Amino acid sequence: MSLRFNRRSLLRGVLGGGAVALGIPTLDLFLDGHGQAWADGARLPVRFGTYFWGLGLTDTPAGGTRWVPKTTGPGYEITPELEALRPLRHKVSVLSGFRVIGDGRPNIVHWTGHASILSGVAPAVNNRMDAPSFDTRIADAIGGGTRFKVLDASASGKVVSYSTRTGAAFATPETTPLSLYTRLFGPGFQDPNNADWKPDPSIMLQQSVLSAVGDQRQALMASVGRADQQKLDQYFTAVREMENQLALGLERPEKCESCVVPGAPKSSIKGASVDVVNANTKAMARLLAMALACNQSRVFNFVHTPGASETYMAGASKIYHQITHDEPTDTRLGYQVETSRLAEQVMQGLGDFLAELDAIKEGDGTLLDRSLIMAFSDTGYAKIHSIENIPIFLAGGAGGRHKAGQHIAGKGDAVTRASLTAQMIAGAPAGEFGVGGMRTSRPIIELMA
Amino acid sequence: MSALRRLLLLAAASLAAPAPAMAAWTRAFAIEWYEPAMYYGAQSGxxxxxxxxxxxxxxxxxxIKVLTEAGYTREQALWLRNPANPTRSPVHGQNQMAFRGAGRANVYIDPTSTPDGGLVGVTGTIGEGLDLDGDPNTGFVGPAGERGVDNAFYRTLGCWKTFRGPPRLSSGALQNNDAMRDGAWTVVVVVSGRGDDPMNDDDVTVGFYPSGDKLVKDAMGGVAADYTFRIRPDRKLEALFKARSVNGRIQSSRAEEEVWLRDPGAARDLQLLKARIDLSLKPDGSLSGYVGGYRPWKPVYDGYVRARGPVIEALTWVRLPDVFYALRRNADYSPTGPTGEKTHISFALRVDAVPAFVVPPDAKGTARPISYKKQAPPSGQPDSTADRLPFNVVDGIVIPRGAKAVSQPDSALLPPSTTGAGGAQ
Amino acid sequence: MRRFATIAGSAALATAIVLSAGIAVQAAWADPPQSTAGAEQIVAIRRLTESQYRHAIADAFGADVRIEGRFEPERREAGLLAIGSAQLSITPAGFEQYFRLADLIAGQVTAPERRARLAACQPAAETARDDACARQIVSRVGEALFRRPLTEAESAARVQTAAAGAEHTGDFYAGVALALKSLLVAPEFLFRMERAEPDPAAPGQYRLTGSTKAERLSFLFWDAPPDAELRRAAASGELHTAQGLRRQLARLAASPRLQQGGRAFFTDMLQLEHFDGLTKDSKAYPKFNQALADSAREQTLRTTVDMLFVQKRDYRELFTSNSTFINRHLAALYRVPFNSKGDWAAFTFPKDAERSGIITEATFLSLFAHPAASSPTRRGVKLHEIFMCEPTPDPPADVDFSKVQALETGTVRTRLLAHMENEGCAACHRVSDPVGLALEHFDGVGQRRTLENGQRIDVEAEINGVKFSAAPGLGLYLRQQQKIPACLVRNVYGYGVGRAPDERDEDYLADQTEAFASDGYRVPHMMVRIASSPEFFKVKLPARAKPATKVAAAATHEGGLQ
Structure with missing residues (x-):
């Protein structure tokens, strides 16, 4: 062992084969007194998920609504179609009044809405997006170092995911609780609480990137004036923080106290009726939540029901999609009664989903408190495939970064503001998002802590 | 030279070289909403x-009743309507709905293979539109009391859910206009006159044209005014009217023999014979009123078939063959004379347009209301909505490309549990 | 598991190579020379702006590299972000962004379809390290990114990173990606390190190094790092000769990239960053949206660059010309037809439109207004600040704005009069408001109007006894203000040298302004004159730091367990 014992020589030793022996002492050197700050939770990675359901929520052409709260800001009232969110209202922000601005591109029904939210641009053709979906940016930013960079699941039996890196090829989701379970906890599952943990060597390579940078420090520092020295000092402090962040990845992870490997679910009933979809949603939510708690993944995409949702009330002869179109507005009540009833059922899926994340304790709070879930749909008023007032929810505290529990009225702003906000809160390197009329560099700052 | 021949020559000359002298005034507009003029006689809903x-x-x-009357067993009918039936597409409906004619004929392409179910039409006396036949004793009374409003289209279909509702609130109009406002197509209007006062001018010309430039929504969600639209010359879609304005109301001074517009409904192309306008210049600069004439009724029916019979039937509460029978029954015009087959039906559109700039196809100067047909590319424009229908519609139903639109064999009409191993999977 | 096996299997080899590379590296690691008078030293550190970063990446790797990330906010000092950038460093959050951006870029440029562009060499095997080829790539890319040849230590460190990466992953290009990433997050890339060296022609004096001169020139003229030819001229010492400098300046000014430089300069001077986050009340201004904001910004840059850098017209016409460029969105805003089949078209406003140059474009009129109303005061303040280099002091803290903000009655002029009753306010408003009031025929997004709340808008104004009317009158008034070209000269100089001019620069700036005037106010010529003057490369030695405790601490940290 060299007497000149610095990061580089350590790295050399590590890559040279001594990884296990040297991994831990390295950290003490790197933490540099910052170790406490890192471990206190503020810097623990946020988990991020998308939750999609089809057919929006109920508006009326004359301007009525069954879901938009009257007041904005914190403490919004629970409207009929938000009933399922009541138990978690202080952890869920409601975003209304955001719309797709297509710059003249036609509204491709049951596609343009969520394609725009995810890719930032109104798509040219059906079933393709003109840009990657933004969940992939978040996965790139925070999904590393876990077994699954991103997990995809669909609850209605349909093989559908809206996550894409190319715009043309979409992720393949697990479609039953059992297949999701097998993927997560079947062969290949590494129990984080298991004894034979090994550090990820790719982190050391990232350290070598910084190591070369740090080497220049002394030479630079010696040849600058006082003011510039401060600037460089700030820069190198930033480099060191990054090193610390990487070093944390080499540290044996804290025991995942909440990680309890679940038993295999029974093989489920296949079906698209809303009771079956909601039961699948609940079962899959429990599995996804445990996958997050066991640090198997930090990012997921979940589809409750696809764009033109074909779910239905068990025993009925009409599917939800048809009902949104064919049911007239009840004159006395002022809305589509059956449509709204189905919307409430569909929202129950979201309520149950979030409740599963909230049921897992982590630190002082819950898994939901350390996550950000962006839930959204394909349409606003589904009867006419409206791409205005598309309902969007941001749920979970994101480790304190999301000021949850508010109603934000978008007043016709582009849906991409919500997408940008989610990316920033979740920690993706996004300064702006969207194209043309939907390009924005303005996140919803009211929601950002 | 016979009088008739002289007249024809004159007409031909006016068609070939209609260019009016420099217009003394020109106004241009983009249609932000248009829908069949269907007078609504209830309070709300x-x-x-x-x-x-x-x-x-x-x-x-x-x-279920419709299917059992068409010869399906009750069990078959229930299964055909069951959402769990894999042959019932959540997006395109149940194809088997087509095959309920005599001998399992496809009723969408052969509507008379099933009896007329009797679509109930309008029985009220008030109607909107235009006096097309010049006879105050035929037709409806207008909301303002004017007589002779000819709109048999309204009489036929005005109680169908697609069309019923207050202005701008019927489901058909909402859906179609939403698509237009999101950029699916654009219709522009150019109005010009020879006098000094647009509000009162004896010689006004009005032209309707397609444009390839999309409507733009403003921050309030409405269609933004003052945008520029370039006329897209079209071999078919163009409508020119001679008119006069009195206190800002521009009414046809003669019936136009034949004009074509983009239909705001399923038919897409709208031919109007004996066409007329009744449009008003509004104080806020916009333009509102009616465009009407006799339209061929068969393309109306065919449009709904092409829009996927099972979808239209399920969503709009109608048996499509009933629409066919009702239109045929109420058709009120024959281009070949009073004794000819009534292939056309009186009709009017309600039109709202915002001020805009309209420029000719070469983008130079300001468009005038003349014919631009000769500048159209020979093969016509590609169907701008083609890319919006990524599925293959044959005979009113969606089937895989290359397949035939045929009735399912009986074995597929019952759930797998009752048909055993040979059932539909 | 296979990966671990590979690492273990290659351990012996890796160690051997590391040891052999260690000799060269060791030398570079030796303690830095004590800074003494006479050595090369850094005289300024300027953080790359976002657009400079983007241009640098495009120059080094191709314009098709995607750059998606958040850049740290910039700061305006003495009227310019370029001067503020010399005050800024990088925060931990900002570095995180650069680190991820570097990943994204390195991943793209080492992807199979474009790796051939990195260098002429091919690795012996794509599955193993190849230090010679890695060195070629590192030194070629490194020189483009660092804007000077790498030192041996700088390149050896990256070659080693590449080697370790290749060993670990079994992929030569994965190793290269790590090395490139290391270059992309280096301070020498992210900051412009301006260096001075003893001047051989004047003992005891310093001059900027050739590569620092090259940087100043190319960032001023092109908003981009020096190209190969300029780097060559820097390395050969040509830039230190008057003739060599002249030759390069002629080349810089003749290049089409001059327009890119002009765009960057005016983006900075005109404060176009205010478009980020600009919001308008959608009820008051329904036509205003993101597409319109983008269009307005582009209109201003296109018009300005075309007039000053393509047509090389008199700078003062910027305030009087009614020729511009518009697209369909702007045509709707200005309520004129868009007579073009293209996306943009040249357009000349008719006289009665009252458009008079840059102060009547949607950019100026909407940026410097309220969300739901115009603001003569803001427009006046910004006109003085941006074009005359005359900032206005902040308003007193105890102002009652209620009368000014009662938008539903009267015109702005009547509302502002109430304000003038307060003498504390009046001193500034007497300067700012007249020019703003002359622009009142344009609302808060730049649409023309003649009435406000049903009352005729009065656009007469008077400053220092000079009376004028409406925007064209104001434009002619501004055209005669000597402060305006003087302010441009000051800004170009401050932008180029990254430092706010002070009183010692006044004579120089006055001379330059005079030369600008006698040359017909042609901006590119003025830039060349400034860049060829000794003042442009003047060295201002910074206050030296004592051997600071921070440095000492850092050394301990580095030396760790010695």
């Missing part, structure tokens, strides 16, 4: 009884 439809909107058919 879309199903309630009213003076127009005393029994309210036509109710949803009992599809």
């Amino acid at each position: 879309v199903t309630e009884p009213g003076t127009d439809c005393p029994a309210g909107t036509n109710p949803e058919p009992d599809w």
